[in-house]
Amino acid sequence: MPAVAEIFGEALKSYVESLEKSVSFTRSPDGGESEGEGASPKKSMPHPPGSLLSFQKLCSDIANQLSAAVPGVGLSGLSRVTANILIDSFKEEYQKCLNVPALGLTRFYQERMNKTLETCSSFQSSLTEFFQLLAIPLERASDALQEEMGKAVQEVQDSLHDHETLYRFWIEKLEEYYLSLLKSQQYTEALAKTLSSLCEYRKAREKFLLDLLQDWPIATTKEMDEIGRDLYLLKKRVRELEKKVR
Amino acid sequence: MKKAIDADIAAPFRIAVSIIIDKLTGGEMTMPLSYLGEARKILTGPLHTEIATTPYDVVYQEDRVKLKHYRRQAEAALSTPLLVIYAQINRETMLDLQPGRSVLNTFLESGLDVYMIDWGYPTRKDRYLTIEDHIDGYMNNIVDFILERHGLAQLNLMGICQGGTFCVIYAALQPEKIKNLITTVTPTNFDTGVNVLNDWARLLDQDKLIETYGNFPGDLMNLGFLLLNPARLIIDKYVSLLGNLTDRDFVENFVRMERWIFDSPDFPGEAFKEFIQYFYKENRLIRNELDVGGRRVHLKNITMPVLNIYAKQDHLVPPEMCDRYIHETGSVDKENLCLDTGHIGIYVSSKMQSEFGPKIVRWLAARDDVRSPRQKNGKKQQARRVAGTRKGRRYH
Numbered sequence: 171m172p173a174v175a176e177i178f179g180e181a182l183k184s185y186v187e188s189l190e191k192s193v194s195f196t197r198s199p200d201g202g203e204s205e206g207e208g209a210s211p212k213k214s215m216p217h218p219p220g221s222l223l224s225f226q227k228l229c230s231d232i233a234n235q236l237s238a239a240v241p242g243v244g245l246s247g248l249s250r251v252t253a254n255i256l257i258d259s260f261k262e263e264y265q266k267c268l269n270v271p272a273l274g275l276t277r278f279y280q281e282r283m284n285k286t287l288e289t290c291s292s293f294q295s296s297l298t299e300f301f302q303l304l305a306i307p308l309e310r311a312s313d314a315l316q317e318e319m320g321k322a323v324q325e326v327q328d329s330l331h332d333h334e335t336l337y338r339f340w341i342e343k344l345e346e347y348y349l350s351l352l353k354s355q356q357y358t359e360a361l362a363k364t365l366s367s368l369c370e371y372r373k374a375r376e377k378f379l380l381d382l383l384q385d386w387p388i389a390t391t392k393e394m395d396e397i398g399r400d401l402y403l404l405k406k407r408v409r410e411l412e413k414k415v416r
Numbered sequence: 417m418k419k420a421i422d423a424d425i426a427a428p429f430r431i432a433v434s435i436i437i438d439k440l441t442g443g444e445m446t447m448p449l450s451y452l453g454e455a456r457k458i459l460t461g462p463l464h465t466e467i468a469t470t471p472y473d474v475v476y477q478e479d480r481v482k483l484k485h486y487r488r489q490a491e492a493a494l495s496t497p498l499l500v501i502y503a504q505i506n507r508e509t510m511l512d513l514q515p516g517r518s519v520l521n522t523f524l525e526s527g528l529d530v531y532m533i534d535w536g537y538p539t540r541k542d543r544y545l546t547i548e549d550h551i552d553g554y555m556n557n558i559v560d561f562i563l564e565r566h567g568l569a570q571l572n573l574m575g576i577c578q579g580g581t582f583c584v585i586y587a588a589l590q591p592e593k594i595k596n597l598i599t600t601v602t603p604t605n606f607d608t609g610v611n612v613l614n615d616w617a618r619l620l621d622q623d624k625l626i627e628t629y630g631n632f633p634g635d636l637m638n639l640g641f642l643l644l645n646p647a648r649l650i651i652d653k654y655v656s657l658l659g660n661l662t663d664r665d666f667v668e669n670f671v672r673m674e675r676w677i678f679d680s681p682d683f684p685g686e687a688f689k690e691f692i693q694y695f696y697k698e699n700r701l702i703r704n705e706l707d708v709g710g711r712r713v714h715l716k717n718i719t720m721p722v723l724n725i726y727a728k729q730d731h732l733v734p735p736e737m738c739d740r741y742i743h744e745t746g747s748v749d750k751e752n753l754c755l756d757t758g759h760i761g762i763y764v765s766s767k768m769q770s771e772f773g774p775k776i777v778r779w780l781a782a783r784d785d786v787r788s789p790r791q792k793n794g795k796k797q798q799a800r801r802v803a804g805t806r807k808g809r810r811y812h
Contacts, residue, residue, distance in 0.1 A: 304646070305428065312431040337439035337655075340432075345647035352612050352644065361643075362619040369621075369628040391540070395630070398541035409553070 257295045264291065279381050286378040289371040296367040300360045307347035314343045436655055455661035463664075465671040468509035470520050472532075476561045480536030481554045483561065484508075486524055493527025493777075494784040496572050496595050497562055500532040501555065503578035504687070505637060507679050508532055510763055511576075513672055519763050522773030528780070531562055533579075535681065543630040543685035547694075550687060551586050552709045559586075559593055570595035572780055577601050577733060577759075578691070581701065584741060585708055588717045596783050598723045598776060601759055603733045604741035607699040610734055612644060617696035626685040634680025644731060673764075702741055715741060721749035723779050725772065730759040751779075 268288040272280035318339060351357050380390050441447050476483035502508035511532070512520040523530050533555070538545070562571055573594050575583030580602025587594045606614060625632060642649045660666040683691075700706035706713040722745055726738035735754055742750050755762055755771060762768055 307647075308428040308432060312428040315431065315435070333435075333438040333443050337435050340435050341647055341652050344651070345645065348645065348647050353615070358615050358619050361616060362621070366621055366624060369624045372628050391630075394540060395543070399544055401541060402544040406549075 260291055282378045282381060285374040289374040293367040293371040296364040300364045303357055303360050307344055307351055310347045311340055311344040315340050440658055451662060458664050458667055463668055465668055467672050467675055468512045470512050476558060478554060478557060482534040483558050484532045484534055486520060486530045488529060489524040490527040494780055496784055497529040497531060497566055498572040498574055499562060501575045501579035501583050503576055504535050504683055505578060508534055510676050513764050517764050517769060519773045526777040537681040538631050538684045540630045545684040546686045547690045548709045551582055555586055572596045574598040575602055585713050588713045588715055589711060591717050591719055594720050596721045596780060600725045601727055601730055601733045603737040605702045605737050606696050608736035610736050614696060617692055620692055622689045622692040626689050631682035631685045632688040634682050638680050715744040716746040718745035719747050721783050722747045723751050725753045727758055727762045728754050728756045732759045
């Protein structure tokens with residue numbers, strides 16, 4: 171998504187420039203704090219450069235430009251665009267750092283810690299994508315509701331102004347959109363991916379915790395599983411022998 | 417919420433909250449103090465939300481699995497006891513939610529001798545138990561115990577949901593021990609193309625899940641069920657509660673149902689893996705390709721009378737998953753019955769109390785002709801063929 175990155179780049183660049191201007195506004199040419207007449211240009215500006223208002227305006231500008239730049243994505247789709255940028259940047263940059271080979275005596279411990287961080291981030295990414303999908307029916311139902319309200323206003327239909335009717339309309343639309351989402355291949359795949367990444371994260375976290383636990387006199391899950399398996403096999407054998415004896 | 421809300425990222429969520437608040441307050445943005453006061457009284461006062469209050473005795477126990485024997489409330493009407501096998505998803509307490517909405521009470525008041533398996537709460541050590549361990553092990557031992565206790569060769573077997581699938585397998589493997597088979601909302605055909613749950617199960621990496629969790633967590637399963645209809649199960653249901661906080665009966669019934677729904681034991685790991693692979697992914701049972709304990713499960717071996725009840729509006733186990741197996745059995749006295757209700761409603765709705773339980777009692781009574789005692793030499797009597805001996809049998 172180069173257009174999005176460019177927009178971010180341009181916007182940030184202009185913000186940094188505005189910060190630099192702000193510094194020059196608030197300082198007198200000899201380096202001292204501006205007072206009296208020196209401060210007048212700042213007061214006359216609606217959003218003084220570098221201020222919180224200026225930053226908010228910048229965010230709003232980015233949002234508007236992104237909304238215009240990405241086809242088919244309105245303001246309500248921006249959270250998805252932002253999330254996708256974060257997920258992509260994680261995969262491209264951050265994840266690679268965690269794969270740098272670990273060295274020395276503690277290399278296996280480092281690897282397990284890195285794996286935990288990596289799988290945790292990976293799980294968060296999958297979960298974000300999954301939640302994005304879950305939010306789609308909410309968006310569509312509210313759009314449908316607003317459209318229906320618009321029609322009702324035009325046709326002077328008072329029935330839709332009843333709160334109970336509005337709620338029923340909205341919940342039925344929501345149910346309809348959810349049912350169609352749940353049947354989609356995209357949703358099923360996202361669900362499978364989220365569960366898979368959750369498993370990988372939990373497994374990595376368990377291995378990391380086992381490293382921490384080995385200094386404590388506590389039986390680990392792995393050890394308990396081994397005992398559980400032995401017990402299971404022994405019980406099975408005893409039952410078979412009992413049957414033979416009878 | 418009469419004015420349009422400007423579109424922004426959080427708008428759908430704000431609209432959702434506005435609609436719900438408007439519905440609950442009639443657009444006043446606040447609930448009347450009298451309503452809140454009454455609701456407070458009910459929520460902080462004594463609420464009768466106990467479930468499963470019908471008295472029983474635990475007459476057999478093996479590991480975590482218990483056999484409950486319910487105390488009959490009327491003269492014995494049938495000579496053959498009924499063993500009920502519940503699913504390993506949620507708990508058998510659903511059959512006894514409250515007096516007046518209890519399938520168990522209907523059975524007991526009609527003079528049935530009822531036993532029910534309580535699968536308990538599997539722990540980490542139970543992760544290695546397979547389907548074979550449950551059917552050839554726990555179930556078979558319990559059937560033998562009851563037969564021994566009553567001096568009979570056969571008993572009536574009733575299965576619920578996935579417990580019904582186990583019953584079908586058991587009846588095919590041990591037909592001589594089963595006098596009549598009843599299956600309710602029982603999945604036996606997993607390749608229907610109409611169920612979202614089937615699509616999800618097919619993409620599931622069950623080996624990875626069980627390697628991670630040991631057993632399949634009940635909470636995760638419940639989350640999956642909630643996601644089958646988030647609009648109704650996560651939003652509408654609770655909005656409905658908020659609008660009825662001054663109705664004590666409503667609140668009590670709601671809490672009872674919540675107590676049951678979220679009482680979800682974990683599913684033993686190996687059995688879960690097998691269930692997903694052999695049933696959801698390979699659909700082995702209906703194809704007569706399933707092996708349990710080294711023996712092939714042939715549905716044709718089911719020769720006893722069969723009553724198969726399922727629900728028209730069931731989204732978890734739709735009719736297409738239930739209605740086919742009966743045609744594959746070797747029984748000639750068989751009936752498919754589709755009731756106009758849902759997966760849970762079939763047991764707990766007010767309307768079904770006069771249809772579901774009484775139908776089973778009538779059906780069993782019509783087939784409870786002659787006792788089938790053990791022979792003197794200890795060998796069990798072979799199953800009598802009832803094929804073609806009954807009037808009014810139905811084929812669907």
